[in-house]
Amino acid sequence: MTQQPALDFWFEFASTYSYPAALRIGALAAQRGIAVRWRPFLLGPVFKQNGWTTSPFNMYPAKGRYMWRDLSRICNAMELPFAEPPSFPQNTILAARVALIAFDEGWGEDFTAAVYRAQFGERKNIGEPETVAAIIRALGRDAGEVMNRAQSDANKLRLREQTEEAIRLGIFGAPSFVTSDGELFWGNDRLESALDWALRR
């Protein structure tokens, strides 16, 4: 009896390159028979360890300008909507907490895609609770009820622990991919390599 190959997908809603990764990992993994475990986490505590208080894309303007241009090319090639958001990075803690619940209940992938599209395709601010609520409602759920559970102490703790796990795994950015044997891959452009690794025996 062989186990299904698996891959952990670590993403942060404020991470620009996590957008194309989140929108393509599902189909690519399914084609290869790989199970994806979606692991939302927060980059803030990771960056804080480096002494950063914002995204490196804001700290280094040349790098930031390049990133937005590069992301627009990638979205174009994937035919994904793209528009540079008015504020960056946005506060993603509520969206990440909701995502934990959504993945438990089987609507996590749709929720994640909708959050990324809103932020990087529709110039919305996902840091505003109303934006998150509208996404939840559009997926046919009771936004108030879901958001109450998302903001429970137990769920807050769960997100903190997941972020601590990311740091323990050596994760320093998003998107990151970790195979069952602990191999780490970083960046949307490493998704295919991570999937190939997950299939190795």
Place this chain on the structure above:
Amino acid sequence: MTQQPALDFWFEFASTYSYPAALRIGALAAQRGIAVRWRPFLLGPVFKQNGWTTSPFNMYPAKGRYMWRDLSRICNAMELPFAEPPSFPQNTILAARVALIAFDEGWGEDFTAAVYRAQFGERKNIGEPETVAAIIRALGRDAGEVMNRAQSDANKLRLREQTEEAIRLGIFGAPSFVTSDGELFWGNDRLESALDWALRR
């Protein structure tokens, strides 16, 4: 009459991901009929603008550990020799100055490949003039004569100006690729995208 498509390849000898890029760009560009202009430059002045005095791979240990592992996987897949060098980053100013001359004279690609292999495949220190001299000699040239010209004021100035040009182009890391219409791509993993862009009309 149509002009041959062209791509500028900006590389720094201390840049780890420039190693696989330098070793594969020649064949990939030739297959597509694209002329490559090899542009050695120095990352030191670029990093200095960010307030960095060393490589970010040294400043952020998790990122550094990941980079060496990732580079070893890439070299493995390309069947390139790989061994983490005893010191990093190395002093690359002499090698970059020699490269300017070598590309003028048609042996730049061989020189560049040999410098990268020595540094990242054979644990040599390319900051030592004797390492550079041995590479020049192995390519059938008079090392003393070449190195004298490399260290001339005119050639030193040329490298400084080339580095300033990189900064003006918005380059913030290596390898970088710039098409004739000014489109910038950063990273070994963007080489194919840059080549595709160079072919657009």
